Amino acid sequence: MYAVTSAHRFASASLGLGVASVVLLAAGLALRLPGAIPWALLAAAAGYLLGVEGRDTVDGWAAVIGVTLLLAAELASWSIEHDARIRSERALVVRRAATLAALAAAALLVNFMLLAAAAVTAAAGVVVAAVGVAAAVTAVAIVLRLVRT
Numbered sequence: 001m002y003a004v005t006s007a008h009r010f011a012s013a014s015l016g017l018g019v020a021s022v023v024l025l026a027a028g029l030a031l032r033l034p035g036a037i038p039w040a041l042l043a044a045a046a047g048y049l050l051g052v053e054g055r056d057t058v059d060g061w062a063a064v065i066g067v068t069l070l071l072a073a074e075l076a077s078w079s080i081e082h083d084a085r086i087r088s089e090r091a092l093v094v095r096r097a098a099t100l101a102a103l104a105a106a107a108l109l110v111n112f113m114l115l116a117a118a119a120v121t122a123a124a125g126v127v128v129a130a131v132g133v134a135a136a137v138t139a140v141a142i143v144l145r146l147v148r149t
Contacts, residue, residue, distance in 0.1 A: 010050040017047030025072070029079055037076045041069050058119040063111030067104050074100055106146055110139040 021043035028036025045065075052059050078096070082088075113135045 010053060014047045014051040017043045017050065021047065025076060029076060032080050034077060034080050037073055037080075040076075041073055044072075045069060058115055060115065063108060063115050066111050067108045070107055071100070071104055074103070102146055103143075106139070106143045110136070110143060113139045 021040045024036055024043060025040035028040060048065055117136050
């Protein structure tokens with residue numbers, strides 16, 4: 001909805017892609033088709049990109065949109081693979097939810113750092129740009145460390 005309200009030329013295309021992504025994701029969940037998830041997220045991302053097309057500045061909401069797409073993919077996959085006939089252990093569900101929360105938090109951190117590095121202009125200097133790149137590399141290292149544990 002954010003992309004549709006901020007879109008200028010492509011508002012209707014952005015809305016159409018957003019509706020298509022919701023319908024595709026709902027159909028994939030209802031029919032338990034894991035292959036529908038990436039296509040639904042691709043449509044949502046394309047709708048967002050059409051909505052912010054033509055801007056001169058970096059969109060700060062891009063970090064939140066990226067994490068939202070990540071959460072949508074993970075939760076949709078979790079929903080499709082869940083079988084009500086099999087009782088899940090509580091500890092496993094808690095660990096999976098905690099891992100997903102840590103992944104989302106780390107992704108949000110990385111996204112904000114990368115957006116901040118992208119927003120730095122050439123006039124700010126090489127030192128500021130180097131600090132931004134170092135922060136992005138550190139964020140990626142943190143994510144990789146979380147994945148290993």
